Amino acid sequence: MYLRSLSLSNFRLHKNTNIEFSEGLNYIVGGNGQGKTTILEAIHYISTTKSFLAQSDVESLTFNESVFEVKGKISDLIDDTMIIRFDLNENKKHYAINGKQINSPSEIVGRYPIVLLSPRDSKITEESPADRRKFVDSIISQFSHSYFQNLLEYKRILRQRSSLLLQLREYFSQSLDDELNVWTRKLIEYGSKLIIARTDFINEFKNYVSRAYNLIMSGIEIPDIEYVSLGFDNRENVEEVFRELLQKESTNELRRAVNLIGPHRDEYRFLLNGIDLRTYGSQGQHKTFQVALRFAEYFYLRDKMNKNPFFLLDDVFGDLDKSRGKMISEHLSDLGQAFITLTDFTNFGEIKRTARDSLMTVTNGEVGYVN
DSSP: OEEEEEEEEEETTEEEEEEEOOSSEEEEEOOTTSSHHHHHHHHHHHHHSSOSSOSSGGGGBOTTOSEEEEEEEEESSSEEEEEEEEETTTTEEEEEETTEEEOOGGGTTTTSOEEEEOGGGHHHHHSOHHHHHHHHHHHHHHHOHHHHHHHHHHHHHHHHHHHHHHHHHHOOOHHHHHHHHHHHHHHHHHHHHHHHHHHHHHHHHHHHHHHHHHHHHTTSSOEEEEEEOSOOSSGGGHHHHHHHHHHHTHHHHHHHTSOOSSGGGOEEEEEETTEEHHHHOOHHHHHHHHHHHHHHHHHHHHHHHTSOOEEEEESOGGGSOHHHHHHHHHTGGGSSSEEEEESOGGGOTTOOOOTTOEEEEEETTEEEEEO
């Protein structure tokens, strides 16, 4: 799978931009605020229907415009034309593949797998458990449609149950309590599915992380991932443990009107030589682990889905020391199609460009090609 071309209309600085890509490495060079990362944002849109930069679609709209459109032509077993159109007046996105309207983002997520490595990945290893859960969920959702649907349903159940807990805290009603019990059973059912899927994923994925980390650090350190969930003994007794913990915390849940038990409170611990990275890791170790996670994600998705994901690297080399940057650049050729933003190509002598690769410049939303 590779992205042949991208057309942007009223998308941030890109009023009317058309880009042709190579099947190898695509270097996108430009100063800060010139529109190079916007190209990666657009690729992310056609793969996930969302921006990785903005909280709302309005932020991606060119100033004083009411509609943006992103169109990508993707070659796989067949050629697809994917269009995402946002209309400010409707406050709605429209999707179409090969001229056919798509009703739900769930029909798109996973169709064109994608991996994004950026300085924002510091959140995964350094900040809250929610950032690590988001990272894991985004990977599983790309190759498992059922997991993505279960995750959406679980979030809906949490909202319903939270509303009921709040009402029951204000006043007791038998009908409300009966309704809460119904949603609690659903919470256990769908939450258990997520826990089992995450358990199976981590057991596989940590081997990919180990291999990716070894490529960068040559076996100096040994990485690992621990999945911390409900504290069940094995995947067969998840529902039983879930139910017992909910019963134990039922009074606290009513008092606080909060869902206290479930996979929405899961944690993932990243380890180096058995030591917790978040607590004791250096900045260099954090950055290396973040890179290893994304390379592991790439090869994991490639094996699971039997296609090469798009790999986006946003200003990564400027954030790494020279030795780590050199090790990463040596393995870029192991990837399929990649899109790499840089502020200045000449400052990164460790990066190798071949005849198969493309180099383009971006200045104030205008794209030019370099031979």
